[in-house]
Amino acid sequence: MHTYHTPLDLVRSRHVESPVVCARPDRVAQASHWFQENFPGEVLYAVKANPSPWILDVLYANGTRFFDVASIPEIQLVRERCPEARMAFLHPVKSRESIRRAYYEFGVRIFALDCEAEMAKIVEETNHADDLILIVRLAVSNDGAMFSLAGKFGVPAYEASDLIRKARAHAWELGVSFHVGSQCMQPSAYRSAMMEASRLIAQAGVTVDIVDVGGGFPSIYPGMTPPPMDDYISSIEDAFEEMMVLENADLWCEPGRALVAEAESVLTRVELVKGDALYLNDGAYGRLFDAAHAKWPFPVRLHRRKADGPAGETGGETASFRLYGPTCDSMDAIPGPFDLPADIAEGDIIEIGMLGAYGTALATNFNGFGAIEYVTVEDMPWPSMFEVQPDKADDSEATVISFARARRRRPKLRRRA
Ligand SMILES: Cc1ncc(COP(=O)(O)O)c(C=O)c1O
Incomplete structure (x- = not known):
């Protein structure tokens, strides 16, 4: 798997056609x-x-x-x-x-x-x-x-x-x-x-x-x-x-x-903007089954291909959007609403996060849309259940994932009545 520092580095450095899983x-x-x-x-x-x-x-x-x-x-x-x-x-x-x-x-x-x-x-x-x-x-x-x-x-x-x-x-x-x-x-x-x-x-x-x-x-x-x-x-x-x-x-x-859950996100491309509907190249039959069917609230952020787009990754005026996946099925829809930059356009890349659990596992090839690429990234954009709390970490630890902070393994419990 090729490694990029961040998904934005990937988006700005090369053409992205199929959805890309960012492995962490x-x-x-x-x-x-x-x-x-x-x-x-x-x-x-x-x-x-x-x-x-x-x-x-x-x-x-x-x-x-x-x-x-x-x-x-x-x-x-x-x-x-x-x-x-x-x-x-x-x-x-x-x-x-x-x-x-x-x-x-x-x-x-x-x-x-x-x-x-x-x-x-x-x-x-x-x-x-x-x-x-x-x-x-x-x-x-x-x-x-x-x-x-x-x-x-x-x-x-x-x-x-x-x-x-x-x-x-x-x-x-x-x-x-x-x-x-x-x-x-x-x-x-x-x-x-x-x-x-x-x-x-x-x-x-x-x-x-x-x-x-x-x-x-x-x-x-x-x-x-x-x-x-x-x-x-x-x-x-x-x-x-x-x-x-x-x-x-x-x-x-x-x-x-x-x-x-924290291990994967997907980069999905906007293929069409129709009013407040964004048609993406991944959806309910891809890695977004839970987003569509369980209305699971996954985090999203926009990555613009061109560095001269307004406000880079996100920012500026936002608007509410709903998402559609690429297949023919009306159920391939994710109502959201998702707040994204109001001027979002064809070719922009939306990163949908926290898809490591039950995302990849549920993806299909329906309508021929199974192609997927994997890359490794090193950023950590969303909160973690396992991260050092900033107020508990000193400066040197704050930027480093610290395994040492975990408690020592406790002895197995044995006492029973
Ligand atoms: C038997 C069994 N064990 C473990 C799990 C994992 O559950 P979770 O992802 O909520 O930790 C499941 C999920 O369906 C399960 O069926």
Whole structure:
């Protein structure tokens, strides 16, 4: 990947025809270090958030050794890029073929389930293996999250104890997991889910070796500034102390968004201006699925190709615009409104930020618009969940990403009633 200091340097130095993903490896490295240093347990990267090889390479190079995978292609990808990594097949519904291949061909031992029928598939397809690590996914409240994942997976409370008890009989190690919903804005949501899990485990009357608190850790988007990440860790740590699980039980988490959201933005070109509508060369069928369908508020900024344009990157009079992607579909529309320079014109480049999570991962080739280029950039235009707070940093640290500021890894929590 070619490296530019900033996206503006790219825009001013060369012709840009297809959309360009600006990769920011420093952001992934920083997030990975932060979680490794601060989460008091194992950190699994949820590959579905962004399966780009460059993301896996940076995570692996920065210490991530455990991956949450949802399919055989994700397993193959992780095996190829991260040969020493451990994998957990945490998708609650898997084909029989994929269970078999995961177990026999790729050595996966960790499988999630949320009902008896899925448990039977895992047990049968692994030929009643005695080394299975089964993770029972519980349904929990997603009220604290901006993006609910409560509609599809998770065993409801009234069936959970029974399933936990039955899974224990087939498991070498048994875990419980949940997902509090993506972009969780309330650290207390983890505590509530963990207390609920503890109650269900006690009701089941069996021992549990693993508590997996899932994903849901947030990033900063316009109008969505979550509490500091430390608050999430404290909430989880305190709740884990109170849970009815084995004294040496392990704590896991599966962040997707928080590890990669800051890692990518896309440079998209204005192909036509029609009143307040800007027709772009990327959209809902590209990297902007969430912008269009979930109305997710991504940050935008303008980069002018010509340095003599008014006010350079941004500035001057602004106006509200809506965006359209390049395909034929009326759903390829992002209402916004987005405030951009009022004189925005064909050929201008809009950078849409914070697309590292569920941007690249959801892109398609619909209407033939799949071409994409990747470059590396070194700037950091949007706020970070992992950045040194300016008031806490001295001058020398303020401009440097400082891994040293992260807290030391805490000892694994062991005390259980
Ligand atoms: C099983 C599982 N784990 C982890 C994640 C990652 O969630 P997030 O991106 O909110 O951290 C997801 C997201 O859908 C998931 O389904």
